[in-house]
Amino acid sequence: xxxxxxxxxxxxxxxxxxxxxxxxxxxxxxxxxxxxxxxxxxxxxxxxxxxxxxxxxxxxxxxxxxxxxxxxxxxxxxxxxxxxxxxxxxxxxxxxxxxxxxxxxxxxxxxxxxxxxxxxxxxxxxxxxxxxxxxxxxxxxxxxxxxxxxxxxxxxxxxxxxxxxxxxxxxxxxxxxxxxxxxxxxxxxxxxxxxxxxxxxxxxxxxxxxxxxxxxxxxxxxx
Amino acid sequence: xxxxxxxxxxxxxxxxxxxxxxxxxxxxxxxxxxxxxxxxxxxxxxxxxxxxxxxxxxxxxxxxxxxxxxxxxxxxxxxxxxxxxxxxxxxxxxxxxxxxxxxxxxxxxxxxxxxxxxxxxxxxxxxxxxxxxxxxxxxxxxxxxxxxxxxxxxxxxxxxxxxxxxxxxxxxxxxxxxxxxxxxxxxxxxxxxxxxxxxxxxxxxxxxxxxxxxxxxxxxxxxxxxxxxxxxxxxxxxxxxxxxxxxxxxxxxxxxxxxxxxxxxxxxxxxxxxxxxxxxxxxx
Numbered sequence: 001x002x003x004x005x006x007x008x009x010x011x012x013x014x015x016x017x018x019x020x021x022x023x024x025x026x027x028x029x030x031x032x033x034x035x036x037x038x039x040x041x042x043x044x045x046x047x048x049x050x051x052x053x054x055x056x057x058x059x060x061x062x063x064x065x066x067x068x069x070x071x072x073x074x075x076x077x078x079x080x081x082x083x084x085x086x087x088x089x090x091x092x093x094x095x096x097x098x099x100x101x102x103x104x105x106x107x108x109x110x111x112x113x114x115x116x117x118x119x120x121x122x123x124x125x126x127x128x129x130x131x132x133x134x135x136x137x138x139x140x141x142x143x144x145x146x147x148x149x150x151x152x153x154x155x156x157x158x159x160x161x162x163x164x165x166x167x168x169x170x171x172x173x174x175x176x177x178x179x180x181x182x183x184x185x186x187x188x189x190x191x192x193x194x195x196x197x198x199x200x201x202x203x204x205x206x207x208x209x210x211x212x213x214x215x216x217x218x219x220x221x222x223x
Numbered sequence: 224x225x226x227x228x229x230x231x232x233x234x235x236x237x238x239x240x241x242x243x244x245x246x247x248x249x250x251x252x253x254x255x256x257x258x259x260x261x262x263x264x265x266x267x268x269x270x271x272x273x274x275x276x277x278x279x280x281x282x283x284x285x286x287x288x289x290x291x292x293x294x295x296x297x298x299x300x301x302x303x304x305x306x307x308x309x310x311x312x313x314x315x316x317x318x319x320x321x322x323x324x325x326x327x328x329x330x331x332x333x334x335x336x337x338x339x340x341x342x343x344x345x346x347x348x349x350x351x352x353x354x355x356x357x358x359x360x361x362x363x364x365x366x367x368x369x370x371x372x373x374x375x376x377x378x379x380x381x382x383x384x385x386x387x388x389x390x391x392x393x394x395x396x397x398x399x400x401x402x403x404x405x406x407x408x409x410x411x412x413x414x415x416x417x418x419x420x421x422x423x424x425x426x427x428x429x430x431x432x433x434x435x436x437x438x439x440x441x442x443x444x445x446x447x448x449x450x451x452x453x454x455x456x457x458x459x460x461x462x463x464x465x466x467x468x469x470x471x472x473x474x475x476x477x478x479x480x481x482x483x484x485x486x487x488x489x490x491x492x493x494x495x496x497x498x499x500x501x502x503x504x505x506x507x
Contacts, residue, residue, distance in 0.1 A: 074410065077417035092419055094403075174381075174403045174414075183297060184404070187385030190300040190324045 006194045009185050013199055016181035017206075023095075023167045023177060027102035028160060034103060035110025042115045053111065060108035065166050068105055073097040073173040098170040106163050113159060117151035118144060150221045157214030161207050168203075178202060250287050250476065251308035252278050253294045257407045259432045260500040261314035261457075273500035274312040277331065280492050281459075284483035297384050297406060300325060303462060306469070309476060311460030314426070316387045318454035326463045328480040330456025331493055333507045335447035336388055337427040338380075339415060342440035346422055349374055349445045357396070357451025367446050372398035374445075379403055381411045381420035388424040391452040408433075415441065428501055456507050459484075 041053035060068065076082055076091055090096045121144055129139040171180035182199040186192045254262045254274055262272040270291055282289035292308045303311055303325060314334070317327040335354065340346045351367040375397055382388040384404040392402045405411045408425055412433045415423040423430070427443055434441040464474030487493050493506040 074413050074417075077413065077419060083418060094419075172406065174405060183384065186301065187297055187389075188320070190304065192298070192301045 002189075002191055002194050005189060005191055006198050009182075009195055009198055012181055012185065013178060013195075013202060016176055016178045017202055019176060020164075020167050020170075020178040021206075023098060023102065023170055023175075024160075024164050026099050027106055027163060027167070030099070030103035031106035031110055031163075034107030035114055038107065038111035039114035039118065042111060043118060057108040057111050060105050061112070065101065065105050066169050066172065069098060069101040069169055069173055072101045094170075094173040094175050098167075098173055098175055102163065102166060102170075105166070106159060109159050109162075110156065113152045113155045114148060117148040117155075120151050121147050150218075153214060153218050153221070157210065157218075160210050160214070164206055164210065165203065248288065250282065250285070250289045250310060251292050252289055252310045252312050253292045253299060253302060253308040254278070254311070255296045255299065255313045255407075256293045257296070257409060258314050258426075258429065259436075260428055261426075262312070273332070273496055273505075274314065276496050276500075277487070277493065278312050280487060280496070281480065281483040284486050285479045287479075295406065296386075299385075300460070303460060306462075309461070309473070310480065313460075314457055315460050316454030317456055317458045318387055318390070318452070320390065321454075321460070324463075325460050326477060327458035327460055328477060329484055330458045330507050331484050331488075332497055332505045333449075333456040334426040334428060334505055335449050336391070336424060336453055337430070337443045337447045338422045338424050338445045339427075339430040339441050340422045340444050341415065341418065342442050344421070344442075344444075346374055346378070346444050347442060351446045354447040354449070356449045357453065359450060368396050371445060375400045375422065377401070378421040379419070381405060381414055381423045383408050383411055383425065386425070387453045391448065392424065394452050396452070412437070412439075412441075428505075 038053045038056055041049050042057070044050050044053070072091075073094060076097075082088060082091065090100075125143055125147070126139055129143050130136070134142075167177060168179035170177045171183060174180075176184065178199055182195050185195045189195070254270060256262055256264045256270050256272075258272075260273055262270065262274045265271050270293065275291060278289060278291055294302050294307065294313075296313065299311055299313055299315070300321065302308065311325075315321070315327075316334075317330060321327070338346070349370060351370050352363050355364045355367045357364060376399075379401045380392055381403045382392060382405070384406060389402065389404055391397075392400055403414075403420065405414070408429050411420070411423050411425065412430075414420045416437070416439045422444070427447060430441050430443060433439070459480045461477045461480065462470075462473045464470045464477065484493070488506065494504050497503070497505040
């Protein structure tokens with residue numbers, strides 16, 4: 001074990017962790033919007049809208065994240081027409097391609113988490129609101145959403161952790177995130193065990209923080 | 224429960240024993256299978272290319288049984304050190320940096336590196352000598368590096384990770400270019416064609432091979448590079464020998480590879496294979 005290398009690589013790896021966290025937070029931010037939108041669409045009575053939302057979640061939960069990144073990064077890059085459009089400004093950058101892939105992926109999972117959370121709300125609660133003469137819009141915002149958020153916390157916490165680990169795939173499209181820099185250090189030192197142990201430790205520590213934050217929120221919002 | 228445990232234990236133990244016998248029996252040679260024409264795979268997944276054929280004939284010269292193992296490029300040297308195989312034949316140039324960790328046989332082939340761009344790029348028509356050797360230095364080399372530094376400023380240059388080409392760009396010889404690294408040369412080629420890379424650096428043959436097979440208008444620009452960070456030809460990578468049994472075997476292996484290369488060269492086998500795969504005699 002080369003402990004000196006482990007200590008020396010720590011600052012570089014911590015520096016790269018910033019990129020990992022940026023990828024994670026932006027993906028979760030966009031993913032939450034997408035997830036919420038599609039959860040609502042899933043519960044729509046119109047079968048076309050309903051099936052469309054189901055199709056989205058089916059495709060993105062049914063294919064590997066790596067394949068999704070490759071299709072968005074290398075696949076779309078091959079479409080010549082796309083390269084002449086304004087979209088190329090975004091798709092040219094590996095950073096945004098990764099965020100698009102991550103957001104679409106976590107969005108699909110989030111939509112399922114939120115949908116099932118909405119469906120666990122007992123009809124009695126909504127009926128109670130109605131019997132008090134509260135409009136269904138206010139019932140949705142003041143009763144259904146807060147309960148759904150609390151219900152989905154444990155599952156969503158898991159999703160954050162999965163996504164955190166998923167960001168390591170950004171290194172496959174040239175991004176120098178935590179895994180990317182770890183691989184770079186290995187490419188010059190040829191010592192994968194030491195470097196990956198340090199990188200793994202950093203991932204573990206971030207997971208620990210996410211896990212405990214979610215646990216704290218669960219306690220705070222329990223009823 | 225006891226029988227269950229015993230079964231598992233004996234299965235695991237037998238795996239260990241089989242693994243060891245297997246290791247002693249054959250020479251295992253690691254290659255990437257993704258760097259044509261050096262080494263690649265055909266449609267059925269079979270390993271092909273210059274080094275695959277050369278490996279088989281070197282094994283015949285050594286009178287040994289061989290097995291060719293596929294390994295991702297970025298894990299090539301770590302995998303050798305962890306004894307996943309005994310030798311590397313993967314278009315790996317002999318460089319001082321790698322020699323700190325592993326040892327090399329004599330070189331069997333040499334290649335020059337060159338920048339590639341897409342037709343119509345502003346980098347076309349750079350005024351440099353046709354080839355520079357970084358080990359020799361001199362005013363020609365300095366002038367060429369200066370021209371390149373100016374031309375590549377602010378440009379994104381793509382390379383495969385952990386290669387001599389990445390080392391050269393990281394060395395600062397051509398200023399602070401924006402280096403982007405990829406796991407395979409295939410991915411470098413894809414992003415060069417898509418326009419995400421302003422230029423790419425690799426073995427010149429890797430680009431001509433890609434241009435030929437894909438029909439994309441990739442053009443080589445600037446000087447061909449050799450020497451310095453680009454090393455001294457491509458050789459067989461082997462673990463550094465030692466005093467223990469395996470170390471002695473590795474030192475022995477290095478000797479037999481050197482002898483086999485001598486014989487293959489004398490018989491014209493290396494030249495013949497090089498002409499077949501590169502279109503010119505890249506042997507050394």
